[in-house]
Structure formats: structure tokens, C-alpha cells
Amino acid sequence: MKAPLPDKVMPTSPTAPSEDPFQQRALLAAIVDSSDDAIVSKTLEGRILSWNRGATRIFGYEPHEVIGKPITIIVPPELHSEELQILGKLRRGERIDHFDTVRVTKDGRRISISLTVSPIRSADGTVIAASKVARDVSERKLAELRLQQSEEALRLADRRKDEFLALLAHELRNPLAPIRYAVAANKKPGRTPEQRKQAEEIIERQVAHMSRLLDDLLDVSRVTRGTLALKKARTELTAIIGAAIETARPMLDAKNHNLALDLPTQPLQLEADSVRLAQVFSNLLINAAKYTDPGGQIRLRARQEQATVLVSVSDNGMGISAELLPRVFNMFFQSDQALGRAEGGLGVGLSLVKGLVALHGGSIEARSEGPGKGSEFIVRFPAGAPRPESLDADAETECPSADVGIKILVVDDNRDAADTCAMLLEASGHHVQTAYTGRQALELARTFHPHTLLLDIGLPDIDGYKLARQIRGTPWGRSALLIAVTGWGQEEDRLRAVEAGFDQHLVKPISAEMVESVLQSVAQGGTSLAPPPVKL
Numbered sequence: 271m272k273a274p275l276p277d278k279v280m281p282t283s284p285t286a287p288s289e290d291p292f293q294q295r296a297l298l299a300a301i302v303d304s305s306d307d308a309i310v311s312k313t314l315e316g317r318i319l320s321w322n323r324g325a326t327r328i329f330g331y332e333p334h335e336v337i338g339k340p341i342t343i344i345v346p347p348e349l350h351s352e353e354l355q356i357l358g359k360l361r362r363g364e365r366i367d368h369f370d371t372v373r374v375t376k377d378g379r380r381i382s383i384s385l386t387v388s389p390i391r392s393a394d395g396t397v398i399a400a401s402k403v404a405r406d407v408s409e410r411k412l413a414e415l416r417l418q419q420s421e422e423a424l425r426l427a428d429r430r431k432d433e434f435l436a437l438l439a440h441e442l443r444n445p446l447a448p449i450r451y452a453v454a455a456n457k458k459p460g461r462t463p464e465q466r467k468q469a470e471e472i473i474e475r476q477v478a479h480m481s482r483l484l485d486d487l488l489d490v491s492r493v494t495r496g497t498l499a500l501k502k503a504r505t506e507l508t509a510i511i512g513a514a515i516e517t518a519r520p521m522l523d524a525k526n527h528n529l530a531l532d533l534p535t536q537p538l539q540l541e542a543d544s545v546r547l548a549q550v551f552s553n554l555l556i557n558a559a560k561y562t563d564p565g566g567q568i569r570l571r572a573r574q575e576q577a578t579v580l581v582s583v584s585d586n587g588m589g590i591s592a593e594l595l596p597r598v599f600n601m602f603f604q605s606d607q608a609l610g611r612a613e614g615g616l617g618v619g620l621s622l623v624k625g626l627v628a629l630h631g632g633s634i635e636a637r638s639e640g641p642g643k644g645s646e647f648i649v650r651f652p653a654g655a656p657r658p659e660s661l662d663a664d665a666e667t668e669c670p671s672a673d674v675g676i677k678i679l680v681v682d683d684n685r686d687a688a689d690t691c692a693m694l695l696e697a698s699g700h701h702v703q704t705a706y707t708g709r710q711a712l713e714l715a716r717t718f719h720p721h722t723l724l725l726d727i728g729l730p731d732i733d734g735y736k737l738a739r740q741i742r743g744t745p746w747g748r749s750a751l752l753i754a755v756t757g758w759g760q761e762e763d764r765l766r767a768v769e770a771g772f773d774q775h776l777v778k779p780i781s782a783e784m785v786e787s788v789l790q791s792v793a794q795g796g797t798s799l800a801p802p803p804v805k806l
């Protein structure tokens with residue numbers, strides 16, 4: 271803030287400055303005094319001669335505290351030699367222009383300043399003193415530093431992205447080789463049923479692995495963008511844990527691990543999205559299986575402590591060092607040891623788990639005594655209030671049973687996909703018909719009156735959304751269960767499906783179990799458009 275000029279030196283008019291030397295000197299003094307910059311003069315030995323208000327504002331000392339004292343009072347000890355060099359230059363009549371350096375304030379803060387020091391000469395030209403103008407550039411320096419840091423962060427993020435893409439390509443290509451071999455092997459003549467079964471199991475396992483990677487990737491991006499919506503309902507914890515174990519079972523068995531369960535004897539009620547919570551526990555179980563040598567001990571414990579439900583998954587595997595422990599939930603984090611493992615991964619699983627747990631109002635903690643000493647992941651979330659008796663009773667009386675065969679129409683222009691899906695559903699006891707175009711589907715459905723329709727969205731003649739609207743317009747289609755089957759699992763796709771009248775949205779590739787689990791959930795009264803079941 272500029273101080274107003276003292277009345278007595280105010281020029282009579284801006285266009286007519288006074289020529290009186292006394293008034294001129296007073297004007298100069300006022301300019302110096304009102305400057306925002308620090309203006310200081312010193313002897314050639316470095317003793318302070320004058321100190322303006324700007325200097326007080328920047329360095330904190332009042333004039334009486336510093337006049338007559340060495341200028342080094344504001345110079346950090348390690349820069350005293352710099353001051354000697356400045357004095358040397360001044361004695362030689364040289365000027366120092368916009369020199370960026372650091373000074374110390376009265377309260378000990380270090381500030382960045384830009385310095386200009388000029389020699390003061392007597393009438394005969396002899397250098398008799400020095401004047402120095404210092405500008406506080408701390409804010410500019412800070413801004414420069416922030417810019418530098420954000421550039422560095424961008425560069426790092428860019429490098430991470432490249433590394434991640436390379437890892438993604440590698441992880442997605444990995445399962446393809448065994449699938450290709452298994453398919454080729456099964457084409458060979460003379461295969462025994464046992465060999466065929468083995469090859470099919472390989473394909474199933476690898477496809478499941480690949481789908482899990484892609485699902486995790488899509489889900490983690492939804493969690494970070496805040497677009498993942500939970501379908502919360504009152505559920506029971508052991509059922510969720512059961513689903514998670516089923517998903518992790520192939521990995522647990524493949525490595526011959528022993529899974530010990532310690533579950534509460536009383537049912538534990540929760541307000542949760544059961545599909546997403548199952549995803550949390552299956553991810554933890556799969557990690558335990560992955561990061562433990564074959565034949566390991568894995569334990570899943572669940573219990574309620576007051577208003578908190580605790581679920582922990584522990585293993586006696588490779589463990590995590592204290593240094594890495596705080597980073598395991600970071601997106602794309604993988605330890606070097608983990609990278610070397612055959613089971614692979616993208617480093618998004620735990621970050622997704624943490625996000626899903628947080629969406630349930632819970633928290634997750636990782637514990638390990640160190641490398642080789644196993645790991646434990648503890649999930650905590652709020653317990654739900656017990657369900658009113660009457661609601662349970664209602665649900666039971668109103669539910670149709672999914673055990674009896676249901677009339678299902680499978681619609682997909684990919685004939686192989688439609689036929690194999692129909693085959694699997696028939697094997698589960700349902701009455702199934704297939705259509706390969708939208709028109710064919712409408713034609714067939716007119717007489718077949720399916721209870722459930724599995725509609726591919728990308729049909730060549732009528733797209734799945736239009737088809738769904740037309741079906742909803744028919745008397746038989748009003749109450750049918752419409753399931754959209756697409757390759758796209760984004761929230762927008764799910765919303766489009768709701769708008770078109772679908773009850774459920776499944777992401778390809780779908781399996782008989784996925785359809786069964788939807789039918790089961792319908793049988794239990796849950797016809798809402800839920801996120802895709804994770805299990806394949």
C-alpha cells in the first residue's frame with residue numbers, strides 16, 4: 271500500500287513540480303518511504319545506513335533495530351560469502367541487477383528476493399556507499415515450484431500410463447495362449463472325454479480370469495469417477511461370503527490351498543449391495559490365493575462387534591513389507607515380487623476393494639508382520655438393523671420359484687452365442703427357444719410367450735432397446751423379465767437399458783450361472799436392474 275505524500279511536500283500541481291531542492295529531497299524521501307520494495311543503503315563495509323518502510327514490511331525489523339548494524343543480519347550464514355562478493359563489486363563501481371537470492375527475516379523465515387544493488391557516488395564520482403532494492407518474490411518462486419512439481423507429476427503419470435498400457439496388453443494376452451491351445455487340442459481326433467473336459471476347464475478358467483480383469487478395470491474407473499451406484503438391499507453376510515468363495519474357488523483349488531472359515535452362527539444382517547460386497551471378499555480371497563505358495567493356509571473370519579461387522583481374510587503367504595503396506599491400496603500399485611508371479615494382475619484389485627468398501631460406509635486395513643509372514647486384510651462396515659419379520663414373510667409368500675423350468679427366449683445374432691446359451695439353460699431344466707434377429711424374436715414370442723427374454727443389444731434389424739420397447743407394448747411382454755446382454759458395462763449403458771424397459775443388464779460373456787443367479791434373484795423378489803454378477 272502506498273502511503274500518501276506528506277502535505278508539506280505535496281507538489282502544487284502534478285504538471286508543475288517544485289524546483290526547490292528541499293522540497294525535491296523531501297519528495298524523493300517520500301517516494302523511497304512509500305515504496306513496496308525494500309530500499310536500503312549501506313556503507314562499503316556493509317553497515318546499514320537507511321531502512322525504508324518496505325524493508326520493515328519485508329524483513330520485520332524497525333529502522334532503529336538495524337541502522338548501524340551489519341547487513342549480514344538479514345543474510346543466511348551460508349550466504350555470507352555472497353555478500354562479500356557483492357561488496358567487492360560495489361567497491362569497483364559495478365552494479366548487481368535482479369539477482370535472485372534468499373534472505374532471513376527477523377522471525378527466522380527464509381524468503382526469496384530479487385536484488386538490485388547500485389553504487390552511490392559522491393560529487394567527484396567516488397563510490398561512497400551502496401543502495402539496494404529488494405523485492406519479495408517468494409510467491410513467484412512458490413508458483414514456479416508448484417508449476418515444476420505439477421509438470422513432474424504429469425510426466426510421472428504419463429510414464430505410469432505407458433507402463434500400465436504395456437502391462438494391460440500383457441495381462442490380456444496371457445490367457446489367450448492357453449485358450450488357443452485348448453481349442454486346438456480339442457479339435458484333434460481321438461481325444462478322450464477326460465482330455466476334452468480338461469481343455470474346457472482351462473478355457474473356462476482363463477475366460478473367467480480375463481473377464482475379472484476387465485470388470486475390475488471398468489469398475490475401478492467407475493468408482494474413481496463416482497458413477498458406480500450401489501443396489502443396496504437388506505442381505506445376509508454368509509450368503510455373500512458363499513458367493514465370494516465360489517468365485518475364488520478355482521484359484522484356491524488350483525493352488526491346493528486350505529480355506530478355513532470362521533463364521534458367526536447367527537445370521538448377520540447388512541444393508542449392502544450383495545454383488546459388490548461379494549466382489550470385495552472374492553478379490554481378497556483371490557489375492558490371498560495368488561500371493562501364497564501352493565498348499566497355503568487361508569482363513570476367512572466374520573463377526574459382529576457392537577454396531578460393526580468385521581470380515582478378515584488372512585493367509586500365510588509372501589506377506590508385505592512395512593514400507594509397502596501403506597501403498598497397497600493405491601491404484602496400479604504392485605510390488606516387484608508380485609510382478610514376477612505367474613497369476614498376473616493389473617494392480618487395481620485392492621484399490622477397487624477399498625472404493626467398494628467406502629461406498630458401503632466401511633473401511634479396510636492391511637496388516638502384515640513383514641515379508642514371508644503372511645498378510646491380513648480386515649474389512650469393517652456398519653451392521654444393518656434386523657429385518658422386520660413381516661417383510662420376510664411377505665417376500666416368501668409372493669416369490670415364484672426359480673427351480674421349476676421357465677420359458678426363456680434367447681435372442682442373439684451370433685448364432686454360436688445364442689445356441690450355446692440356450693443349451694446351457696436347457697441343461698438347467700428351462701424351456702428355451704432361440705432367435706437370431708429382432709423380427710424373428712417378435713414372431714416367436716407371439717406364440718411362445720416367454721417369461722424371460724435374453725436380448726442382445728446389437729441386433730442387425732431392430733436394436734435391442736427398440737425391441738424391448740415393442741415387447742413391453744404387448745400383453746404378454748408387460749410382465750416378462752427382460753435381460754439386456756451387451757459387451758458394454760458402463761453406467762450409461764445400464765441407464766439406457768432401464769429407460770428401454772429392461773429389468774436386468776448383463777455384460778458379455780454371460781454364463782448359465784449368471785442367468786441362474788438373475789432368475790434366483792427374481793424369484794426372491796429382486797427384479798431391479800442390478801450391476802452384472804461378477805461370477806462367471
Ligand code: ADP
Nearest residue numbers: 557558561604605608615616617618619620645
Ligand atoms: P494385483 O493383485 O493385480 O497386483 P491388487 O490391487 O489386488 O493388484 O494388489 C496390489 C498389490 O498388493 C499386489 O501386487 C501385491 O503386491 C500386494 N498384495 C495384495 N494382496 C496380498 C496378499 N494377500 N499378500 C501379499 N501381498 C498382497
